[in-house]
Amino acid sequence: MMVHGKNRIGKNLSSTGSITYITTDPTKNEALEGTFFCATVDEVNLAMQKAKDAFIAYRKVPAFKRAAFLEAIAEEIMALGDALVRRASVETALSPERIESERTRTMLQLRLYADHIKEGSWVNASIDLGDPDRKPNPKPDLRRMYLPIGPVVVFTASNFPLAYSTAGGDTASALAAGNPVIVKSHPSHAGTNEMVADAIAKAAERTGMPDGVFSSLNDNSFSVGEQLVKHPDTKAVGFTGSYNGGMALWRLANEREVPIPVFSEMGSTNPVYLLEDALHQNDAQLAKTMAASITLGAGQFCTNPGLMVGIESNALKSFAAVLEEEFQKVIPSVMLSAGIAGNYFSKLEMALQQKGVTLLTQRSVRSDRTENSGMPGVATVPFKIFKTNPLLHEEIFGPFSLLVICENIDEMKEFAALQKGQLTTSVFGSEKDFSRTGDLINKLLDKAGRLIFNGVPTGVEVTTSIQHGGPYPATTDSRFTSVGPDAILRFVRPVAFQNAPESILPDELKDGNPLGIWRKFNGKLGKD
Structure with a gap:
């Protein structure tokens, strides 16, 4: 398939x-087919103008037709x-x-x-009938x-070239809600983005969607992204990536x-x-x-367990010994x-140089690896050392985890209190453990969007009840999820119609x- 490289x-x-x-x-460090053109200021403005014009028509497209568009994309x-x-x-x-x-x-996401928008209840329709005869003042409808x-505007993710990228959850949920989308492609997988963007364009043509309902722009710097966020016609931004990148867009x-x-x-340390x-x-x-979860996909998941914490005991020593054995087996x-590989090793080596940090794996963190591969660690x-060194609290994006050893349960509770907002927090415990650590569990509820019992954080189920988000700095708004049907709610706003004629009202x-x-209807849920 020919790569055109165009916006x-x-x-x-x-x-x-x-x-x-x-x-x-990245395996061979060889150039791939295709030369990609960075979008100009004029191209950014044209994409935004088309999106603005498309919104006038697309917002009125019935849910069943928007659903057909999403299905056609798939x-x-x-x-x-x-x-x-x-x-x-x-x-x-x-x-x-x-x-x-x-x-x-x-x-599955698309x-x-x-299905969610065809069912319709997501719009949260509410009707309170008026009463013109109410005294002393009439009640409005x-x-x-x-x-x-x-x-x-959607920024695509480096670690998920499909599911969190061009046609991923942010794009799908924004389109489902009735919004045009402008994707800023990721420079590392621009060819993949192009193929998917062309597929979305075909789906839009097939289903009669307005011109400008979807655009995709290339850039290998911050210029186009900055222009898109600053553009007066942009109404919201979706981003999956680093803390520095996310906060730059937020500012x-x-x-x-x-x-x-x-x-x-x-992301987070989970x-x-x-x-x-x-x-x-x-x-x-x-x-x-834990070893399997930490090293899965070279540790390149936002839910990778970057921190573990336990109380000093023979069982914890045995756990650490087996963990070391398992890491030795990983290729x-x-x-x-x-x-990403360079950043991983830079942060890893800095962490290992800190006072009190002991590397369990015997191999050098740079041995037995090809270029751009990540040595698990x-x-x-x-x-007592961890709590005084903020650098050890930071995420290291890759196949690494730090085991923090506490002397007692009080130190573990103190560890919990030090934690910032997380996408996930996992607890491995028995009924005996849970019966005596209820106050610890209560602390953890304030720290994460998803609290996992006796399971690892890697793996995010796409379902109605999932919560993929968490308190800052895991996300910029912990009230929302970026996975599952409720992700649509990020890209809508409530509007009330007072005493509106029937002809003006939306069908809902x-x-x-x-x-x-x-x-x-008058405060009661139903279909009447």
């Missing part, structure tokens, strides 16, 4: 700029076949099997949002529901004349609490479970890019409930 602005391709870049195979992506899998795999060093799994998840907010959005929401998912009785019963199996994997540190708020959706 997609609605239905059209554009390459008016002179600055270009290429993508590289079909067009699948029609790309093995070519998409090969390109995504070679651009990211992720295995074809991992890419196929991620493609399946992307299809179809889940399609009030009807409220969620409406889309306008063009949404730009809040410095605008009209601030806009930025939904940044910025601490794992190893309680005493659970360790005593099953230290070896817990170590094997280092090539990381997503040379930049696990280290220990006493809590009309008398007789023509769409047959669940809604509140």
Whole structure:
């Protein structure tokens, strides 16, 4: 499949700029097919103008037609076949099997949002009938529901070239809500982005969506992203990536004349609490479970368990010994890019140089590895040292975890109090453990979006009840999830209609409930 390298602005391709870049195979450090054109200021403005114009029409497209659009996107992506899998795999060093799994998840997300908006109750329709005869003042007729907010800018993720990227959860949820989307492609997998963007354009054409409902712009610097966030027609931003990147976008959005929401998912250390009785019963199996989770996908997940904490005991020593054995068996994997691999080793070596940190694995962190591969590592540190060294609290993006050793349960509680906001927190414990650590569990509720019992944090189920988000700095807004149907709620706003004529009301708020959706009527939920 030929790579055109152009920006997609609605239905059209554009390459008016002179600055270009290429993508590289991180396994071989070889250039890949395709030269990509960085978007110019004029191309950014044209994409935003088309999105603004498209919003006028797209916001009125019935839910069942928007659902058909999402389903068509899934079909067009699948029609790309093995070519998409090969390109995504070679651009990211992720295995074809991992890419196929991620493609399946992307299809699931698109179809889940399609089903969700067809069902209709997500608009949270509420009707309170007026009473003109009420004394001393008439009661107005009030009807409220969620409406889309306008063009949404989506930044694609480095570690998920499909599920968190061009047609990923942010794009799918924004389109589902009735908003046009402008994607800022990731320079590391621009070829993958191009293939998926072209598939979305085909789906839009097939289903009669307005020109400008979707655009995708290239850039290998911060310029285009900054322009998109600052553009006055942008109404919200979705981002998955680093803390520094997410906060830079958040600051730009809040410095605008009209601030806009930025939904940044910025990763976390996802601490794992190893309680005493659970360790005593099953230290070896817990170590094997943790080793597999820490090294999965070269540790390149936002839910990677970067911190573990336990109370000093023979069981914890046994756990650490088995953990070391398991890490010795792991073959280092090539990381997503040379930049990510370099950053991993830089942060890892800095952490290992800190006072009191002991590397468990006997190999050098740079031995037995090919270029751009990440050597798995696990280290220990006493809590008394950990608590005084903020550097050890930071995420190291890669196959590494730090085991913090406490002297007693009080130190473990102090460790919990020191934790910042997290996407996940995991607790391995028995009923005996839980019966005596209720106050610890209560502390953890304030620290994470997802509290996991006797399970690892890696793996995010795409379902209605999932929460993928957490208190700052895991995300910029812990009230929302970026996975599951409720992710749509990031890109809507409530609007009330007072004494509106029937002809003005959206179908969701009309008398007789023509769409047959669940809604509140005078405070009671039903379909009547």
